[in-house]
Amino acid sequence: MTLAAPPQVAAPSGAASSASSQPGFCPVYRAIGVLQEKWVLHIVRALLDGEKGFNELARAVGGCNSATLTQRLEHLETLQLIGKRTEDTHGKLARSVYSLTPAGRELQGVIQAIDMWAREHLQEDEARLEGQSGCGSAV
Numbered sequence: 001m002t003l004a005a006p007p008q009v010a011a012p013s014g015a016a017s018s019a020s021s022q023p024g025f026c027p028v029y030r031a032i033g034v035l036q037e038k039w040v041l042h043i044v045r046a047l048l049d050g051e052k053g054f055n056e057l058a059r060a061v062g063g064c065n066s067a068t069l070t071q072r073l074e075h076l077e078t079l080q081l082i083g084k085r086t087e088d089t090h091g092k093l094a095r096s097v098y099s100l101t102p103a104g105r106e107l108q109g110v111i112q113a114i115d116m117w118a119r120e121h122l123q124e125d126e127a128r129l130e131g132q133s134g135c136g137s138a139v
Contacts, residue, residue, distance in 0.1 A: 051099035
């Protein structure tokens with residue numbers, strides 16, 4: 001089965017942008033495409049607690065290999081959802097530190113909505129059966 005982009009949804013008045021005025025562009029479809037990529041919401045959720053170095057972020061996300069994490073971070077940086085800065089560590093290898101941009105921080109509401117929905121509709125026993133770990137921190 002092939003999924004095609006749904007018909008264009010009209011933007012609220014005064015909210016048109018060059019991307020949303022393109023025929024066939026659906027902001028919801030595009031956003032879901034970005035956010036459904038494996039590890040993306042886990043990365044955003046981990047960075048809601050504050051900036052993190054690569055290794056700290058990898059531990060917070062858990063289960064994501066280094067190559068995939070690097071790829072996701074580069075993509076999120078391209079989308080301007082996260083920022084990266086390099087710290088000089090006095091003669092050692094430079095340390096990359098990641099943080100959410102204002103646009104990335106706006107995803108906190110999305111994650112909170114998922115949290116509320118999951119607490120209401122998903123059972124803790126189901127998570128254990130699927131081998132999922134706990135939250136670790138509040139959203």
